[in-house]
Amino acid sequence: MAAQTTQRPELLRIEGISKRFVKPVDLAGRIANMMGASNREAVVHAVDGVDLSVAEGEVVALVGESGCGKSTLGRVIAGIHEPTEGRVFWRGQDIARMDSAARQAFTLGAQMIFQDPMSSLNPRIRAGEIVGEAPRVHGLVDAAGQAEYVSTLFRQVGLDPDYRRRFPHQFSGGQRARIGIARALAVKPKLLVCDESVAALDVSIQAQVLNLFMDLREALGLAYVFISHDLGVVRHISDRTFIMYLGRVIESGRTDEIFREPAHPYTRALLDNVPRLDARKRSFSTVKGEIPSPLHPPPGCHFHPRCPMAGPRCAVEVPRRTTLAEGRIVACHLADGGVAAAA
Amino acid sequence: MAEPVLAVDNLATHFFTRDGVVKSVDGVSFTVAPGEVLGLVGESGSGKSVTGFSIMGLIDPPGRIVSGSIRLKGEELVGRTEAEMRAVRGRSLAMIFQDPMMTLNPVLRIDTQMMEAVHAHEKVSEKAARDRAVQALAQVGIPSPEERLSAYPHQFSGGMRQRVAIAIALIHRPALIIADEPTTALDVTIQSQILAEVQKLCAESGTALVWITHDLAVVAGLADRVAVMYAGRIVEQGLVDDVLDRPLHPYTHGLIGSVPGEAMPGKRLMQIPGSTPSLGRLPPGCAFEPRCSRAVETCRAGAPPLAQGSQGRAYRCINPVPAEEAA
Ligand SMILES: Nc1ncnc2c1ncn2[C@@H]1O[C@H](COP(=O)(O)OP(=O)(O)OP(=O)(O)O)[C@@H](O)[C@H]1O
Ligand SMILES: Nc1ncnc2c1ncn2[C@@H]1O[C@H](COP(=O)(O)OP(=O)(O)O)[C@@H](O)[C@H]1O
Ligand code: SF4
Ligand code: SF4
Ligand SMILES: [Mg+2]
Ligand SMILES: [Mg+2]
Numbered sequence: 001m002a003a004q005t006t007q008r009p010e011l012l013r014i015e016g017i018s019k020r021f022v023k024p025v026d027l028a029g030r031i032a033n034m035m036g037a038s039n040r041e042a043v044v045h046a047v048d049g050v051d052l053s054v055a056e057g058e059v060v061a062l063v064g065e066s067g068c069g070k071s072t073l074g075r076v077i078a079g080i081h082e083p084t085e086g087r088v089f090w091r092g093q094d095i096a097r098m099d100s101a102a103r104q105a106f107t108l109g110a111q112m113i114f115q116d117p118m119s120s121l122n123p124r125i126r127a128g129e130i131v132g133e134a135p136r137v138h139g140l141v142d143a144a145g146q147a148e149y150v151s152t153l154f155r156q157v158g159l160d161p162d163y164r165r166r167f168p169h170q171f172s173g174g175q176r177a178r179i180g181i182a183r184a185l186a187v188k189p190k191l192l193v194c195d196e197s198v199a200a201l202d203v204s205i206q207a208q209v210l211n212l213f214m215d216l217r218e219a220l221g222l223a224y225v226f227i228s229h230d231l232g233v234v235r236h237i238s239d240r241t242f243i244m245y246l247g248r249v250i251e252s253g254r255t256d257e258i259f260r261e262p263a264h265p266y267t268r269a270l271l272d273n274v275p276r277l278d279a280r281k282r283s284f285s286t287v288k289g290e291i292p293s294p295l296h297p298p299p300g301c302h303f304h305p306r307c308p309m310a311g312p313r314c315a316v317e318v319p320r321r322t323t324l325a326e327g328r329i330v331a332c333h334l335a336d337g338g339v340a341a342a343a
Numbered sequence: 344m345a346e347p348v349l350a351v352d353n354l355a356t357h358f359f360t361r362d363g364v365v366k367s368v369d370g371v372s373f374t375v376a377p378g379e380v381l382g383l384v385g386e387s388g389s390g391k392s393v394t395g396f397s398i399m400g401l402i403d404p405p406g407r408i409v410s411g412s413i414r415l416k417g418e419e420l421v422g423r424t425e426a427e428m429r430a431v432r433g434r435s436l437a438m439i440f441q442d443p444m445m446t447l448n449p450v451l452r453i454d455t456q457m458m459e460a461v462h463a464h465e466k467v468s469e470k471a472a473r474d475r476a477v478q479a480l481a482q483v484g485i486p487s488p489e490e491r492l493s494a495y496p497h498q499f500s501g502g503m504r505q506r507v508a509i510a511i512a513l514i515h516r517p518a519l520i521i522a523d524e525p526t527t528a529l530d531v532t533i534q535s536q537i538l539a540e541v542q543k544l545c546a547e548s549g550t551a552l553v554w555i556t557h558d559l560a561v562v563a564g565l566a567d568r569v570a571v572m573y574a575g576r577i578v579e580q581g582l583v584d585d586v587l588d589r590p591l592h593p594y595t596h597g598l599i600g601s602v603p604g605e606a607m608p609g610k611r612l613m614q615i616p617g618s619t620p621s622l623g624r625l626p627p628g629c630a631f632e633p634r635c636s637r638a639v640e641t642c643r644a645g646a647p648p649l650a651q652g653s654q655g656r657a658y659r660c661i662n663p664v665p666a667e668e669a670a
Binding site: 205275276 | 386503534535536542557559564565566567597600603604608612614615616
């Protein structure tokens, strides 16, 4: 599967993407400042220098633990956030230099499906209008054709077209997820950015929705950026995987290769820790420590306080990206001359 | 086998709502031996939490235990007064919740809360209570516990808060802990740390554990036995290896096939059609019948009887999955 993907034309590419958020000083901090403290606004480096590309029809997964920047990166890819640094190319064109027609093609071409289907659906609007509004506004369908267009989309995601007149609260979690998918599909996208789109669903319903994603990929040639903290889901659905830790991509490559032979100590830790049906009555191996606050990431390699392999160099020097094999990149000093001496 | 710590027999807990009777738990039976870990799995709304709350004596109106028996170390809990239950809760029986803030009070310091927990069941000095708190925090892997004691819950991460809740549950070395999805909201490395601690502590103290979760893979890694709930009933139970390697109930079989990461990557997952039924309007026969690929005419006639095998294996299905399909 992945061997073919490298030959497919590139759909989206990002280069050197960083996204920083400024957190203003909170009330307690401001009061403390009046007493002579010096709290400053804090800068969160949510995404830090990420390169990534997605080919047509390819499924690229972003994985990592809470707060590592997956959603922020997904929003940059979907054109919802402006990056602080770096460039985004859609079909080879820099989106910052596009004319309005090309920009429109990108805006509709990359659609995001959000983490929580309930909060992203307006409770007072009927399902048919939720799905049909955007294609009408963008002139993909006229008012007369909307009902038929929406019915087709409903059938495509496995919903009864009669449900068009229902409100979001009248659907189950799995059905709401399908409405969210139908709404995204309505503007004929090429790329879906799915942010934890199956995380809130029961396993049996999650399986239905994952199957639907795979069917749509087949039928419409869709590409996906699939954001998940669930390594089982990622392994099942993606061609390539990008593993993030505190804003940085620490390893990337073909999913099957990463799962077979993880190169980065953090990737190894994640894979060791994931519960599996075939690992019975096991002793849970653990990575020590907590995930550090993104407000104060550790210097050097962000993972060094938790890394069993860390050496002196790791605390002072940011690991470079090393290419292990074609398309396989790891950011760890072990892959780049060892961990012992500080350079 | 040793006398069970917990024996639940034919428990039924119903909610009498304005829209009708919700039979959240309807004829549930299982036992847990000393030091044993039972995984109670099922999808949302299947009745796992209500089972846990029933054991704890925490069912409030319009809910009520309508029948059945819950014996803790041989003693009947059903029918006890709230005051009697309070003497049991926290001492021989404790619960950990998905949200640790169900246990913790946001406006009290950790030390206050932990010493209160000690004093609830034991008359000891302030100093002794404090030492116990420090010891309990250290046990669950909280670094420099003396310093952390004076913190408030909000100063802790989600994983740390859950550890504190576990420390409080363990303070009186209860015979049984009921853990209701305590790691579901946590990241995988933090979940793993907590599973490792719980495993160690239960092995050391002989505490029995009922681990409620929707995650079959966690059960595989942690539990000795598993009970699978669907629509208020346990549809299958037995040793983890037996049930996961050779499921008999079509629902268990479907659940296992739905877990991504086990099937061939990129292949369709074995999905169960439809969605979980509303407990107010269950079909007359087998509750799984509308979604079941193995359903036959008689499945609709009445609730399938409990079939029992060796080593606590039991299931409710009249047309179980044949061995050659189960693998
Ligand atoms: N609008 C914002 N303002 C300030 N900080 C933000 C904002 N959005 C995200 N962040 C911060 O950026 C970091 C990355 O957040 P992000 O939502 O991308 O994480 P995530 O990987 O999606 O996490 P999760 O798995 O919990 O969804 C976090 O520290 C978060 O608090
Ligand atoms: N206080 C209540 N009033 C009415 N119905 C309730 C109440 N608590 C739980 N239920 C119902 O009981 C069923 C089982 O709930 P629960 O045990 O919480 O499921 P889960 O398996 O997800 O833990 C659900 O249908 C739920 O809606
Ligand atoms: S660079 Fe050092 S600390 Fe970072 S992952 Fe590699 S060995 Fe561990
Ligand atoms: S009793 Fe019938 S409907 Fe119920 S699970 Fe068994 S085969 Fe399916
Ligand atoms: Mg997110
Ligand atoms: Mg529950």
